Amino acid sequence: MSERGRDGQGGRDGHGAQEERGARGRGTTAAADEQQAVRAFRERVGLPGLVDVHTHFMPDRVLKKVWAYFDSAGPLVGRAWPITYRHEEDERVALLRGFGVRAFTSMLYPHKPGMATWLNAWAADFAARTPDCLRTATLFPEPGVEAYVKEAVTGGVRVFKAHVQVGGYDPNDPLLDPAWGLLADAGVPVVAHCGSGPVPGNFTGPGPVAELLARHPRLRLVVAHLGMPEYSEFMALAERYEEVRLDTTMAFTDFIEESAPVSRDPETLGRLAGLGDRVLLGTDFPNIPHPYVHQLEVLERLGLGDDWLRAVCYGNAAALFGLDGGSAGTQGQGPTGTQGQDPADTQGPGPRRHPGAGPHRPRGPRR
Numbered sequence: 280m281s282e283r284g285r286d287g288q289g290g291r292d293g294h295g296a297q298e299e300r301g302a303r304g305r306g307t308t309a310a311a312d313e314q315q316a317v318r319a320f321r322e323r324v325g326l327p328g329l330v331d332v333h334t335h336f337m338p339d340r341v342l343k344k345v346w347a348y349f350d351s352a353g354p355l356v357g358r359a360w361p362i363t364y365r366h367e368e369d370e371r372v373a374l375l376r377g378f379g380v381r382a383f384t385s386m387l388y389p390h391k392p393g394m395a396t397w398l399n400a401w402a403a404d405f406a407a408r409t410p411d412c413l414r415t416a417t418l419f420p421e422p423g424v425e426a427y428v429k430e431a432v433t434g435g436v437r438v439f440k441a442h443v444q445v446g447g448y449d450p451n452d453p454l455l456d457p458a459w460g461l462l463a464d465a466g467v468p469v470v471a472h473c474g475s476g477p478v479p480g481n482f483t484g485p486g487p488v489a490e491l492l493a494r495h496p497r498l499r500l501v502v503a504h505l506g507m508p509e510y511s512e513f514m515a516l517a518e519r520y521e522e523v524r525l526d527t528t529m530a531f532t533d534f535i536e537e538s539a540p541v542s543r544d545p546e547t548l549g550r551l552a553g554l555g556d557r558v559l560l561g562t563d564f565p566n567i568p569h570p571y572v573h574q575l576e577v578l579e580r581l582g583l584g585d586d587w588l589r590a591v592c593y594g595n596a597a598a599l600f601g602l603d604g605g606s607a608g609t610q611g612q613g614p615t616g617t618q619g620q621d622p623a624d625t626q627g628p629g630p631r632r633h634p635g636a637g638p639h640r641p642r643g644p645r646r
């Protein structure tokens with residue numbers, strides 16, 4: 280279906296990443312080159328900055344375990360998965376800022392009961408000391424989940440992460456139902472890894488999510504990884520429910536195209552264009568097997584046009600989270616996440632204002 284190698288790029292961008300790069304010793308040249316590549320993308324498209332709704336920050340020992348799991352090609356990953364940005368936390372944050380990312384998340388997730396409140400406390404602290412991080416929380420079907428979700432929402436959480444694959448739970452577990460209701464009422468987006476990629480779980484796939492949305496049609500579900508590999512089915516849910524969104528995380532990248540390619544037929548591209556106000560940039564930084572800019576370039580290569588890219592890489596998330604002083608549509612939550620944080624703009628020329636910052640209804644694919 281999908282024509283691979285259509286861009287003439289035979290190799291994967293990620294190979295250099297497999298070399299051991301000492302966290303501090305990694306050349307500033309490499310970092311500067313990467314920043315330059317991302318800035319060139321932003322300038323081509325006319326983007327003052329990026330919003331990345333799918334980045335992973337978590338307690339250090341948890342992240343080290345995740346990295347070890349990726350290194351060992353654990354069963355939920357399925358294959359060796361090189362980590363490009365295996366750095367200390369402050370360096371990872373600095374890298375995102377250097378790329379011009381104005382707001383990002385700290386996706387974390389429990390794989391068993393009793394973890395979520397501890398993770399949420401860490402994430403609250405992380406967001407407090409990292410003003411450009413949208414405070415993130417997670418949940419698990421367990422006694423008390425309604426209470427801690429309520430507490431998080433009242434406390435100003437901006438986004439939730441639900442990992443149906445790693446968590447191994449049914450999103451329709453009755454224990455979770457009041458929590459979904461709370462999140463739907465508060466309009467807090469929930470980024471959910473609910474597709475069956477890279478490896479299916481007991482409750483992954485569009486079926487359980489369709490059931491959930493039938494009960495909570497206003498839930499602001501952000502389907503991670505564009506629903507990989509059930510792209511078409513999850514796009515159909517977004518087409519049916521106007522609060523459902525999709526993040527781009529890892530989709531279209533060389534690494535994923537090897538196993539779960541997205542079709543580039545006109546119908547699929549047309550659907551992606553039609554969902555242009557509901558697709559959000561996500562990357563999986565730092566746990567990615569390629570340089571950050573690769574995710575941006577593969578989106579650009581879809582040929583859906585600069586309006587689409589501006590909406591996806593900035594405008595849609597800015598509107599969803601109320602980042603430019605607009606209302607996020609959530610209750611009682613102002614744009615507290617990003618003010619005063621704009622280090623990217625101190626580093627070079629480029630548009631300062633946001634030509635594409637509003638919610639967009641992009642035109643069809645440019646061809």
Ligand SMILES: [Zn+2]
Nearest residue numbers: 333335386563
């Ligand atoms: Zn992820």
